[in-house]
Amino acid sequence: MLKIRFGQKENPLQLGSVSLNCYILENKMRVLTLHSIQKNLGYEGKSESWVIEFINKLNTFLPIDSDLFAAFKNAILIEINDIKGKKASVESTIESHHLIKLCQIIIKAKEEGFLKIAHLKHAKGAHLIVKTLEKTNIDDLIDQVTGFTRHKIVTLEHFVTLLKNQQNDTAVDWIKTIPIDFIEAILEANHLFWEDVQGKPSALVDLLNEIIFSRIENDVLEAIRKSKPKRVYTRKNNKKQEIEHPKLKEYVLILNSLLKASGKNWNIFIQLLNKAYPKQKFFKIIFIENKEK
Numbered sequence: 001m002l003k004i005r006f007g008q009k010e011n012p013l014q015l016g017s018v019s020l021n022c023y024i025l026e027n028k029m030r031v032l033t034l035h036s037i038q039k040n041l042g043y044e045g046k047s048e049s050w051v052i053e054f055i056n057k058l059n060t061f062l063p064i065d066s067d068l069f070a071a072f073k074n075a076i077l078i079e080i081n082d083i084k085g086k087k088a089s090v091e092s093t094i095e096s097h098h099l100i101k102l103c104q105i106i107i108k109a110k111e112e113g114f115l116k117i118a119h120l121k122h123a124k125g126a127h128l129i130v131k132t133l134e135k136t137n138i139d140d141l142i143d144q145v146t147g148f149t150r151h152k153i154v155t156l157e158h159f160v161t162l163l164k165n166q167q168n169d170t171a172v173d174w175i176k177t178i179p180i181d182f183i184e185a186i187l188e189a190n191h192l193f194w195e196d197v198q199g200k201p202s203a204l205v206d207l208l209n210e211i212i213f214s215r216i217e218n219d220v221l222e223a224i225r226k227s228k229p230k231r232v233y234t235r236k237n238n239k240k241q242e243i244e245h246p247k248l249k250e251y252v253l254i255l256n257s258l259l260k261a262s263g264k265n266w267n268i269f270i271q272l273l274n275k276a277y278p279k280q281k282f283f284k285i286i287f288i289e290n291k292e293k
Helices: 034-041 051-060 066-073 100-113 117-133 136-145 149-167 169-175 180-189 193-200 200-212 218-225 245-263 266-276
Strands: 004-006 013-015 019-020 024-027 030-033 078-080 087-095
Touching: 004 066, 004 078, 004 149, 013 136, 013 180, 019 034, 019 117, 024 136, 024 193, 030 034, 030 066, 030 078, 030 136, 034 051, 034 087, 034 117, 051 100, 066 078, 066 100, 078 136, 078 149, 087 245, 100 218, 149 169, 149 180, 149 193, 149 218, 169 245, 180 193, 180 200, 200 245, 200 266, 218 245, 245 266
Parallel strands: none
Antiparallel strands: 004 024, 013 019, 024 030, 030 087, 078 087
């Protein structure tokens, strides 16, 4: 049984009338409880096998992917604690990306006339879920509501503070302007997680030196070192504040493209990077004292 890393029963993903209990598990999987999915689809009973029985009937008329069947048939069991930390219950969950697939199947069944009158409410619930989530990324929403997004930001801030306390190098300040998603991507490509940044900060230092500070043009690096990022503040229109250095931002975008082109295979990524941006002959890297063994 997998353990929950982020998320609480008392804090569901709430978007209008759509309310989904969501969690991030120890294996980084984003999941939704089967109970909350069925409730949003208009099912009022308690059986956790209802949805698998329902789509099994639909399969008579519509072809349904085997992975969707498997997701609901082999639901992931998790222990959910109450707000005081005591074990409250064991619930079945599925990975978040299966939700939209399920809803689309139900909507299609309704459009093609395969639903009975008693089941039309399920299509209505499915349509509401799809409409609510159509312009968003459900995993991003889960990261936000469970506190994982905040955890990543705080971890990076602590990492930068640690470096600043150990050395007089203003280039360190610019690390916090690098998109969190990119930091997470290079960590995952090296089988690292945010806990590794906390417990072994030198791992992230080495990665940043390898792909950024040893390769970015010396004049750009010096320009970065002679300036500081803008202070973060909230705009009245809530638009994203641009605090990145334009040259560093451009370079990180290129790195991100190369990482995607490599299929997030680190060895292939480094090969592409060596061709596009070989290391500078003379460069000053950032470092961390008392590196972990």
